[in-house]
Amino acid sequence: MKKLVVTGALFFICGCASRLYLPAAPNVQKARQADPGITLEQLQAARKLYAIKCSSCHNLHLPREFTSAQWPGILDKMQPKAKITDEQKKLLLAYLTSE
Numbered sequence: 001m002k003k004l005v006v007t008g009a010l011f012f013i014c015g016c017a018s019r020l021y022l023p024a025a026p027n028v029q030k031a032r033q034a035d036p037g038i039t040l041e042q043l044q045a046a047r048k049l050y051a052i053k054c055s056s057c058h059n060l061h062l063p064r065e066f067t068s069a070q071w072p073g074i075l076d077k078m079q080p081k082a083k084i085t086d087e088q089k090k091l092l093l094a095y096l097t098s099e
C-alpha cells in the first residue's frame with residue numbers, strides 16, 4: 001500500500017515532463033535538416049534543459065502544440081524570462097521542432 005502511494009506521488013511529480021517525447025534516431029534525422037551537426041546526446045540534453053528551464057512559470061507546452069514556424073518566435077520571447085543563452089535556445093529549438 002505504502003509503495004503504491006509513493007509510486008503515485010512520483011508519477012504526479014514527473015507527470016508533465018514524462019509526456020515529453022524521448023529523442024531517438026528519427027528525431028535526430030529530423031533535427032539534422034536544420035542543424036546538420038546535432039547529435040542524439042544533444043537532443044537528450046535539450047529535453048532535460050527544457051524541463052528545467054521552462055517549467056517554473058507555467059506547465060510545459062508539448063512540442064506539437066506549436067509548429068516549427070511558431071517555436072522560434074516563442075523562444076525569442078521566452079529567452080529573457082528563462083535566462084538561457086543563444087546556444088541553449090538553439091538546442092531547445094532543435095528539440096521542440098523534431099518530434
Ligand code: HEC
Pocket residue numbers: 053054055056057058061066074075077078079081082084092
Ligand atoms: C519567468 C517566467 C517564464 C519562464 C521561465 C518561461 N515562460 Fe513561457 N510564458 C511565460 C508567460 C508569462 C507566458 C504568457 C504569455 C506571454 O507573456 O507572452 C508564457 C507563454 C508561453 C507559451 C505560450 C505561447 C505564447 O506565445 O504565449 C509558450 C509555448 C512558452 N511560454 C514557452 C516557454 C519556453 C520554451 C520556455 C523556456 C525557454 C519558457 N516558456 C519559460 C512565462 C515564462
